Amino acid sequence: GESVGLHLPTLSVQEGDNSIINCAYSNSASDYFIWYKQESGKGPQFIIDIRSNMDKRQGQRVTVLLNKTVKHLSLQIAATQPGDSAVYFCAGIGYNAGNMLTFGGGTRLMVKP
Amino acid sequence: DAGVTQSPTHLIKTRGQQVTLRCSPKSGHDTVSWYQQALGQGPQFIFQYYEEEERQRGNFPDRFSGHQFPNYSSELNVNALLLGDSALYLCASSTIRGANYGYTFGSGTRLTVV
Incomplete structure (x- = not known):
């Protein structure tokens, strides 16, 4: 079956900097890849998705990149804010x-003021 | 427009007991999926209900069962609880008619088995 994993368990960034969160997947059967944000005590919240036939998609302050050649997905957050901590x-x-949905293990993003 | 509602928010049970968790989907959604999230890990798919039937099932034992009602709400039942069943149980609703099966998650039920 498909598995989805992450490179970094914890990422600490300074407020205002850009953040990059990475994810590797082992199976190409997905039609969509989705990034979720989960704050303490809450369920996962949709951030952005990308179809498997695309390589880039932009949202508000977020960009998802998909590299099918190396089976790699990344989430870029511009001008990271304390509210992005999750x-x-x-x-x-x-x-x-x-x-x-097949989830990876998660990356904790900590934004330092 | 209410999102996904789960009850109870927290629950403590003794090993060997049975538990029922409840979920009301987002308005307009007809499909309910249940996920188990152990501490520090990503959610793991348990099963999915559509038209009151279990459509898909993940790698969970038969102790985990569910039900969907005509109003699309759903229950998750776990029998003979084990300590390892302690987790956050998430309900996600979606619609088969959606463009990308967009899921909306509830805040979950935190189950602690002692």
Whole structure:
């Protein structure tokens, strides 16, 4: 089955700097990749997604990059703010793989004021 | 517009007991999925319900069962609780008709088995 993982368990950045969170996946069956933000005591919150046939997608202050050649996904957060402090997960979903989300282990982002 | 509602928020049970967790999906959503999230890990898929039937199941034992009601709400039941069942249980709703099966998560039920 598909597995989705992360390189760095904890990332500490200065407020105002850009953050980059990475994720590696081992199976190419996903039709979408999704980044979620999870704050303490809350469920995962959708940030941005990208179709598997795209290599870049931009949102408000966030950009997701997908490199299918090396099976790598990244989330870039511009001008990181204290409110961005949370655990970030990437997840894949495949229409022919049961339509369930397969999550990685998460990266904790800590923003220093 | 209410999002996904889960109850209770916290629960403490004794090993061997049974537990029922509840979920009300977001308005307009017809599919409910349940996930187990152990501390410090990503959520793991348990099962998914659509049209009151279990459509997909992850690698969880039969002690984990569920139900979906005609109003799309859902229950997760766990029998013969083990210490290892302690986790945050997340409910996510979506719609089959959605463009990318966009999921909305509830805040979860924190289950502690002692």
